Amino acid sequence: MKAHAVRFGATLALVALLAACSQQAPTPSVGEPTAAPTPQSAQQQFFDAIASHCGESFAGRLVSTDAADADMANEAMTMHVSSCSANEIRIPFNVGENRSRTWVLTRTEQGLRLKHDHRHEDGSEDAITQYGGDTASEGSATRQEFPVDAESIALFTANDMQVSNTNIWAVEINAERFAYELRREGRLFRVEFDLSQPIATPPPAWGA
Template sequence: MTTTKNSQLALLVTASTMMAAPALATTSEQNQFFDNIAAHCGKAYEGTVTAGNDADSAFTGKKLVMHVRECTDEQLKVPFHVGDDHSRTWVITKTPYGLHLAHDHRHEDGSEDKVTMYGGMTADMGTATEQSFPADAHSINNFRENGLNVSITNIWHMYIKPNEFTYRLTRENRDFRVDFDLSKPVALPPVPWGHE
């Protein structure tokens, strides 16, 4: 009788402990995706616009370089250089809710742009080669405050294959895409604005 009660108590303690334990921060698919990018840490690659429209004219004729520059177990910082514009850094972070993508935008003096750190959380587990990030509430509020209502339905996508990395932005009437050749590392670009 006592043994049965002890067993039941042990089961209750185990169950309550399991319920109190935090859920996995990121899925195995998200971790593999993160690791696939991290494998390129310290290297830079040139890209080409493969989809876009008039809204993307700032990228026309410019050298496009991504640099997997800063890597920890929890976060990747990947500056995206557009010609002499070194204002953009993608920040991919592991969180208790999945992967989060933020766009860190700086001015040349290092100060933050008024539209910065926008992005979103993965909406599902994705795959080891593809993740999507719909705009989150912070981003939507920031866009609205700055007259960018057209951006509130933004979804950012990243794809990674052995020889190609893709950054893509989609929303109604917009599909912007840059493909980077991972088979040919290029010279490292300058330090992005506002970073050391």
């Protein structure tokens, strides 16, 4: 009688074990496709592509031909992806001996933001600084556009620079090139940098 009870108890335990196993998620067989990971947004891919060059510097050149930029055409141009965090990338842009400019790319709840940090040689802020705009669309992994924001329009208007109130800035990146662009009706400024040839780190931006 005791032996029968032991065998009966063992049978119940085996049944319970088999039932538990049947409730587990099936293991994919060899060659069976698994669920694809959630793809990153175009803006996240764009941000990460720039951040992948953190600490690196590159030489660039003016590729637009506006007469307003004639004095810059023969100047040496460099960019340095100087600091990167999860939500901000800072890129000083030097033109000749002028180290007043830093592009600041920031992640926001709505998308991406581009601002221009302009400094004097003593590190103090220029009167025209912290201007830029936010993305108005998803853009692509290689190009993002930043229409001028209300804060910048107010700054330009207060300084009699209404011509800049329709600015659209753009940044591009791919395996070979980084580009910065400003355009509005009758105006185009564009510089391109060769990402295939890193250079020595240039002097830091004023105020850095």
